[in-house]
Amino acid sequence: MSDFEITALVLAEHEVFRRDFAALDDLSGQELAAAWEELHAKLEVHAVAEEELFYPLLAQEAPGGEEETAEGVHDHNEIRHAATAVEQHEVGSDDWWEAVRNARQVNADHMAEEETDFFPSFKEAVDDEQREALGMRWLAFHDEHEQAEGLSGEDAVVAEVVATEVPEGDPTV
Template structure:
């Protein structure tokens, strides 16, 4: 198991679930609602797992390499997670299938798409290049256990990016 592969796999599943929403008859609000409930939980649990297990290690990598870009990347990622959370909360406050609901879902989707692209081309690349396989495995095991333990979701709470970096550096 490798944290880079695990995160990429989660990203694939997130993209697939957003596509599933596109394929549901707009009048089938019950199906839209249950699919979104699952996807929203997946998005937040994934973000929390990254914040607990991946990004602190990315910050340590930046320190080892004396590369400040990992701090900027981490702040950006936490900001992206907050944008995703904002979309989740907006959709949660609206009736499934409504215009407001779709706005929240699409806001979360756009923020998630941006976040995944940046993470895949920056943080995960840096990890593959500079972190040994045993460490990547160890992080992946803890990450997977966290996701399994919290499969039904965790509280959706924004974090201050600078405070996060300060607490994890």
């Protein structure tokens, strides 16, 4: 299995989030503001990429996948709200840090659930070839939406995610 299999790429980005949240602790002022803004954008790109490429197939192919998808999308919206709440405070203030810690916690809990509960059912239901092709789409999606460009940041709707048609095959061949 190559490094471009979709769950390997999702996991790699989870590790980036863990590092990025920890790295905030050592920053202040403009650097802190810029690092948070970048992290916030990356969280949104990650969530939408999963809602377009991972969760629809989990819902459609895996036994119990629809409930897992509902949980995952619910978590994504919770993370969105937690991240938006950060923006309501002055960067570096006590209230700001409290909001960041909350966003970090809800995101950490969600990532753990994906890795522990959702990846195994997904990998059982979606074959290697398709997961590799989805990995290429995952990378292409990130190229298209750098800094969350073109993404609304609005809540995702479970029924829409479940009904999303994911194209088959590698987009680069």
